[in-house]
Amino acid sequence: MKANEISTKTNARLNRIQIVSRIVRYVILANIILNLGFWLIYASPLSGGLGRSVWLILLQALVCVWFWKLAQLFHFYERGLVFSSETIRCIKTLGLLCIINWLLMTMAGRFFSHPLAVKLPMVLPPDVKVVTTMVKAHSVGFFSFNIAGVNFGMLLAGIIIVLIAWIMDEGRKIQEEQELTV
Amino acid sequence: MNATDVSPKASARLHRIKIVSRIARLGVIGFLLFTIWFLSRVWIFQGTPVLFDKLNAASAKAVHQYPLFLCAAILSLITPLILCVWYWKLAQLFHYYERGLIFAVKTIRCIKFLGLLCVINWMLVSTIHLLLQDQPSPSQPMRRLEFFSFDFGWGVDFGPLLIGAIIVLIAWIMDEGRKIQEEQELTV
Numbered sequence: 001m002k003a004n005e006i007s008t009k010t011n012a013r014l015n016r017i018q019i020v021s022r023i024v025r026y027v028i029l030a031n032i033i034l035n036l037g038f039w040l041i042y043a044s045p046l047s048g049g050l051g052r053s054v055w056l057i058l059l060q061a062l063v064c065v066w067f068w069k070l071a072q073l074f075h076f077y078e079r080g081l082v083f084s085s086e087t088i089r090c091i092k093t094l095g096l097l098c099i100i101n102w103l104l105m106t107m108a109g110r111f112f113s114h115p116l117a118v119k120l121p122m123v124l125p126p127d128v129k130v131v132t133t134m135v136k137a138h139s140v141g142f143f144s145f146n147i148a149g150v151n152f153g154m155l156l157a158g159i160i161i162v163l164i165a166w167i168m169d170e171g172r173k174i175q176e177e178q179e180l181t182v
Numbered sequence: 183m184n185a186t187d188v189s190p191k192a193s194a195r196l197h198r199i200k201i202v203s204r205i206a207r208l209g210v211i212g213f214l215l216f217t218i219w220f221l222s223r224v225w226i227f228q229g230t231p232v233l234f235d236k237l238n239a240a241s242a243k244a245v246h247q248y249p250l251f252l253c254a255a256i257l258s259l260i261t262p263l264i265l266c267v268w269y270w271k272l273a274q275l276f277h278y279y280e281r282g283l284i285f286a287v288k289t290i291r292c293i294k295f296l297g298l299l300c301v302i303n304w305m306l307v308s309t310i311h312l313l314l315q316d317q318p319s320p321s322q323p324m325r326r327l328e329f330f331s332f333d334f335g336w337g338v339d340f341g342p343l344l345i346g347a348i349i350v351l352i353a354w355i356m357d358e359g360r361k362i363q364e365e366q367e368l369t370v
Contacts (some may be wrong), residue, residue: 010365013358024351031344060330070348082359083285145213156213160272163206164279170195171284 014080021078028071032064055108062104066097088169095161102154109150199279207276214269221262254313261306285360294353300346308338345366 039060073090081087144153257294278289 007369010362013362013365017358020351021355024348073352077355082355082362147284160206163202164275167199167203167279167284170199174192174195175285181189 017080017082018078021074025071025074025078027147028067028074034072035063035067036060044159049170051111052094055104055111059101059108061106062097062101066094066101069097081174083168083172085169085172088165088172091168092162092165095163095165098154098161100158102152102158105154143167193319196282199284203276203280207273207280210269210273210276214266214273217262217266217269249312252309257306257310257313261303261310264299264303264306268296268303270300271296273352285363287355287357287360290353290360293356294350295349295351297346297353300342300349302346304342304346305342307342311338 069090073087073094076084076087076090144151145156146152275289275292275296278284278286278292283289
């Protein structure tokens with residue numbers, strides 16, 4: 001294969017990565033704004049007591065930081081840094097944020113009855129009734145591993161992301177060391 | 183750096199990767215077995231799934247809703263299978279890492295498949311929900327703002343779709359990056 005053919009192919013690939021990463025980054029940034037707006041309108045963060053408000057703000061801030069890091073990850077891809085240390089560190093941070101979120105959500109679940117429940121309007125239409133149901137104690141699903149009322153799904157997802165990031169980092173270091181071999 | 187200094191370091195890293203991947207793979211297989219056991223217990227020992235109860239209730243209420251509930255019931259049997267396949271592919275991913283295939287085609291294809299399974303699961307769950315939209319869904323609040331959860335009040339959670347799409351995209355970018363590296367190695 002000729003060098004100029006390979007170079008053209010490589011440029012085309014880098015270009016594709018750049019375009020796709022840029023689009024995804026903008027979508028994620030738009031999602032952050034949409035998420036914040038939605039949360040301010042429907043979650044009523046400043047009602048329901050100081051404790052609940054602090055937890056809600058903390059959790060929402062964590063979600064925003066997570067999406068911000070995800071946007072940063074695609075920014076690294078846009079710059080052509082696919083297997084670099086910054087990219088892998090970003091993936092690791094995403095995993096750690098999932099674990100921190102799981103910790104906060106579990107604690108919120110213990111301290112507050114419905115920490116993220118959306119408040120219904122005080123006056124309901126006459127044909128609408130509120131039905132209170134029991135939360136399932138055990139369930140399994142995608143990113144959902146509910147045992148005794150505690151959802152371990154997020155913890156599992158966070159650990160898997162951190163593990164994969166660590167493995168990729170080790171692989172990157174092996175490649176770098178092999179390149180240094182005389 | 184001499185070759186003799188580099189090689190033991192690389193060997194030590196590969197060894198660490200092997201051990202951690204093996205532990206992770208066994209952990210994931212454990213989750214898979216637990217999921218199978220849990221689902222079997224729910225279905226066999228605790229009675230039929232809720233949807234089949236709704237199927238019976240629906241047939242008593244309105245005959246025209248029976249096909250919808252039947253479809254939803256069948257789809258609800260497929261989603262746990264997809265979850266099991268997802269765990270199996272995740273275990274396979276860690277198996278590839280254990281063999282030292284970190285940035286290989288097989289590994290990246292596995293990651294892509296995991297993302298696609300998330301998307302397929304989202305499609306099935308959303309379809310089930312849309313088929314049952316006249317029925318109250320006790321475990322699904324109207325609006326949720328959590329990690330991996332975007333429910334805008336339509337009863338359909340877009341979180342798994344987002345996650346699946348992100349996983350597939352990242353796998354595609356990694357694949358393109360791998361091909362770039364291979365092409366650069368071929369450059370004379």
